[in-house]
Amino acid sequence: MAQQGGRLRLVDVAEAAGVSIAAASRALSGSKGVSDAIAARVREVAAELGYVADAHARSLAGGASTSVGLLVHEIGDPYFSEIASGVLGVGAREGLTVQICHTGREPDNELVQVRALIANRVRAVIIAGSGFVDPRTQLAVKEELRGFQGSGGRVAVIGRHHLGVDAVLPDNVPGGRTITEHVLSLGHRRIAFAAGSLELTTVADRLAGAEQALSAAGLALADLPVVEAPFTRDGGKRAMARILDEHPGTTAVIALNDDMAIGALAVLRERGVPVPERMSVAGFDDVAVAEHLAPALTTVRLPMAELGEQALLMALKPKSARPRRRATPHRLVVRGSTAAPRS
Amino acid sequence: MAQQGGRLRLVDVAEAAGVSIAAASRALSGSKGVSDAIAARVREVAAELGYVADAHARSLAGGASTSVGLLVHEIGDPYFSEIASGVLGVGAREGLTVQICHTGREPDNELVQVRALIANRVRAVIIAGSGFVDPRTQLAVKEELRGFQGSGGRVAVIGRHHLGVDAVLPDNVPGGRTITEHVLSLGHRRIAFAAGSLELTTVADRLAGAEQALSAAGLALADLPVVEAPFTRDGGKRAMARILDEHPGTTAVIALNDDMAIGALAVLRERGVPVPERMSVAGFDDVAVAEHLAPALTTVRLPMAELGEQALLMALKPKSARPRRRATPHRLVVRGSTAAPRS
DNA sequence: CTGAAAGCGCTAACAA
């Protein structure tokens, strides 16, 4: 149960069990080629001593790495922390440790972080969060990941294309259509969009869905205000302010994620614009707090934790000939923040 | 820029630069004893080749580990994800990777997770989140951490006592007093507490602060309902339901964290109890969404990201003779969810 | 089935 000074090593366990370190290794790593009797004794002794194998030595020696990497934009953002929760859950179940990096929404950090993960010999790298419309933005990362895969590493992405790897894809396009259809069905025509950077594929996809819904209703996205701002709560504030100032006739705002919607609601509250009476607000993601906002937010639910789980599960499977893609469902969740425009 | 099949190793860089691997090692790890000229050339070649040292080999060979571990209760919980954000921020700045584990609020998982972290040769372990009133609960963990420290590992905790290591301590006791004083000052006397498990030191501390405020006002905590439930949104719902059912005269509820407060607000909304007119609700933590709730939540602000930053910074300093403790400030944030009881 | 021995890629003595 106790160990002092120098941590104990495999030799110590082997000696205590009266076997060779090879046998001890096999017993503990679960490889074939040890009698059940010895395996059992070794495991027992190891447990008694509180021995835990050095993961570094293990992976250096060619054993399987027991850790995976997760890269997100910002771990403090509920969207990503819920994804992370899914990843950690599966990781714990599989006996894997998870290294998490975040770029702080600074795309240039991505390369460094991915390299750090690879340097740590993770078995798999999971990248969550929107990619960029311009594929060149991620050339270096792509290159790095190719090398990683070349040496047996696995890669899975969540909500990102252009990378030629296994992917879990949230329903961004259909979701964009769904939420827009909802707002249209309420009777709104003077709709504005609070969008994150148009460079983000997530934003582009959600807008593409919106466009489909609009065309079906005889409207064109190009005729409606699409205000671009950071894909955050603060960006939502800025976008809402601009919509109010520059497009005063607007009756409904579709924010392209919940965080922006939260920011938008804050501005509307400050300015005394009643929601949904004077302005309907819709979000996207359904983060855990969406239902507790004032008013509760109408949004599109994405199964975030599940996204994370699926991605890790996918990354743990052996590589397939062609990249796997797995679409996840979405669901419209109508709450108090949207209503018919007052006539 | 590119590397195929086998990842490239230090030898490759050394050869390409025309120096010994020792020189290359020194140049890249920034140790003393290389001419600037060679150091520069090696670094240049390495960058060109896209070489990244194998962290496992490096740490196995006795070099400093470049990763730290963070253990939280549940990464999807904003309290912890904001702490994690602080840790990741400092980590990135210091060139450290961060392994995050969560127990899923299952204390029994803690030992396994801590061991996994140690097995990964992290330089430091940071444990965030309440400990347990009964010190025996964590005997094994404590033991494990002692061994870790004995072999040079560093440990810091956030909001947890009993562990004899460096600690960043949120103002739980003073904060508990502050929020209770606020509610008392509004004129409430029929106050109920929605508490997480009384086994959690955080809960005990916040209640202790409440007790101070109550005594000062001539009241006794023992005379007031303290409803125990899980320290989560859902627990908040359960606690609120019980308070409503069993203590109908209650005019104010102090939830011992924001998550519980959010749950409480949900139940009050469902049951049509107006807040704050019929019931005041206060929380604790000031998670990012607290200000966007309906009504906005009166709470005690704890600087979560800073907690994480401080803890990592502390853990990166050399061990001190006696454990460091660093208290962080709190601040009462009065919003719409509390008001005087209607007379 | 078992054990002895050869590394995994790197750093840290040690020599030169």
Next chain:
DNA sequence: TTGTTAGCGCTTTCAG
């Protein structure tokens, strides 16, 4: 300053 060499703790051939 440089280069040579001995391991770090483990897994994995390879003999026995």
